[in-house]
Amino acid sequence: MTTISNISLVTVYVTDQDAAKRWYIDNLGFVEATDIAMGDNGFRWVTIIHPDHPELEVTLMIPGPPLDDNLADAIRRSLANGTHGALGLRTENCQKAFEDLTAKGVEFVAPPAERPYGVEAIIRDNSGNWLVLVEPREFDPAAFRG
Structure with missing residues (x-):
């Protein structure tokens, strides 16, 4: 039996903590x-936390110490390229979330699309992170093993 109860903290690297928050x-x-x-x-x-899941805090961190210079530089380059992966976000209706977020000016890298595991869209935050927005559905992972 493990003494770990859940994931409580994840880090998202950002270029400006105030703007990201x-x-x-x-x-x-x-x-x-x-x-x-x-x-x-x-x-x-x-x-920051999602109000429905306060047990999981998302740290908005500037790339720097305690990271070494090489890793911090690589993360900064990835953010600048707009290709840094960050979070997966669940939604009950990906198309509706896409419409609502687009109306707020949120940038989508990819609009909602059917996937074997549900409907997925990809958002880019204001630091260059990719956020995957998923409306999941049940599927058999074994059907996709090669």
Whole structure:
């Protein structure tokens, strides 16, 4: 028996913590959980949560320490290219979510499309992260093994 009960924290790398926090709150309905300065080096601990799942905090982190310079640079390049993967988000109606979010000005890399596991669309946040929006349906993963 394990003593781990759930995942409680994930990190999304961003280019600007204030802008990212506003984007996730204003566009996706997250709420602020934590925003505090830590130490004299300018480090900020910024987290958001989805109101229906407060047990999972999303840290909005600037690429830098404690990452080494090479990894931080690679993440910054990936964000600048708009190709950094971040979160998978569940929805009950992908087409409706697409319409609602498009009306708010959210950029979609790919509109809703049928997949074996459901309907999927891909969003790009204001830092260059890709967010997968999925309306799941039951499927047999064994049917896709080669």
